[in-house]
Amino acid sequence: MPVVAKGLEGIIAAETRIGDVRGQEGVLLYCGYDIDELAGKVSFEEVVHLLFHNRLPTTAELAGLTTALRAERELPQGVIDYLRTAPKAARPIDVMRTAVSMLGTYDTGRHDLAMGENLATAIRLVAQIGVVAAYFHRARQGLPLPPVRKDLGEAAHFLYLVTGEEPTAEAAGTLDVAYVLHAEHGFNASTFTARVVASTLSDMYSAISAAIGALKGPLHGGANEGVIHMLEEIGSPDKVDAWVEDALAQKKKIMGIGHRVYKVLDPRAPHLRAMAIKLTEQLGEPKWIQMSERIAQLMREKKNLNANVDFYSATVYHSLGLPTDLFTPIFAISRMAGWTAHVLEQWNDNRIFRPLSEYTGRPYGQKVVPIADR
Secondary structure (H helix, E strand, O other): OOOOOHHHOOOOOOOOOOEEEEOOOOEEEEOOEEHHHHOOOOOHHHHHHHHHHOOOOOHHHHHHHHHHHHHOOOOOHHHHHHHHHOOOOOOHHHHHHHHHHHHOOOOOOOOOOOOOHHHHHHHHHHHHHHHHHHHHHHHHOOOOOOOOOOOOOHHHHHHHHHHOOOOOHHHHHHHHHHHHHHOOOOOOHHHHHHHHHHHOOOOHHHHHHHHHHHHOOOOOOOHHHHHHHHHHHHOOHHHHHHHHHHHHHOOOOOOOEOOOOOOOOOOOHHHHHHHHHHHHHHHOOOHHHHHHHHHHHHHHHHHOOOEOHHHHHHHHHHHOOOOHHHHHHHHHHHHHHHHHHHHHHHHHOOOOOOOOOOOOOOOOOOOOOOHHHO
16 A cells, blocks of 8 residues: 655655665765765766766776866856846855756757767756856856866866866865765755656756756755854854754754764765865864864764764865855756766656655535635
8 A cells, every 4th residue: 555755755766776875874875886985086077977877987988078078168158148147146056047947948069979969968067067156156246257178177177267266286176076975865855856857758957957946955955055154153162062052952953964864974974074174274264173073073962963964065165265155056066967867867767757645635525615605
């Protein structure tokens, strides 16, 4: 008999070869590779190939993918015009969602690529999404939009577009690892949203626009912005204990703590924690990581809850000089690899998602009373 599972908890909606989240063990796999095996050992571009093709690339294959990604960075002029004229006070994630939808109205594909149309579209989205985020950020400040370059990797290119200056190797490497850690995470809310839309045989741009809308929520990708706002509100390490006590008494959500799936430590958190410690020490601003560490300790002791990927990624991005409202768009930039891989997989063996629901409304047999007698 069908069962009701709020939030689809415990329900297997489909099979996938792309990623596996083992919450009880604290394990995250990309195509059979533990995230600990990938982080810091392979580039984001290698992970894109892994998610698309189920294996890490050879040197020649990586060169081919890199060339394709860099060739697809140019945005249509109409999208650039939109990014320049969008309300400067708009949230970057909202502008990103709209810009991705706009991209779907342009036939900008290169027809000399030796690949299928859907894979080419996926590569184009991975290549263009960072340009969208960076261009809007500069446009809202009245800054010129740097021309795209073809000699930088995805992470380095994004930092270059945001600042107008070529980043240090360390900064680019740090963001590259963050991209790897965020690229895929099973049937999370935004990925499932993309697959539901794709299952109707709608286009990839529609599926990804919907995924970005799901990611925006504070219970999903928007949590990393909330972490920095929380740390700014606390202000200093000596105020952490009282702030946490007050928040728990008022039953406030502590951003970046706990996870819907992981019952132990999020396996991505230690990698981001290490980077956060290193960056804050270099900047001479240890208070951010000091506050974070104390919050994490208190929540383990009081609630048996662990930090998740958002908890430390916020400090990493902040330490890289990135504005807080770009944190969720950066999440989308990296997750574009996973989203598009899932859309491609959905179409490879498609069946439209159509779950049941349990009706709890008025009893059957209601009769219409004439409006004059109601």
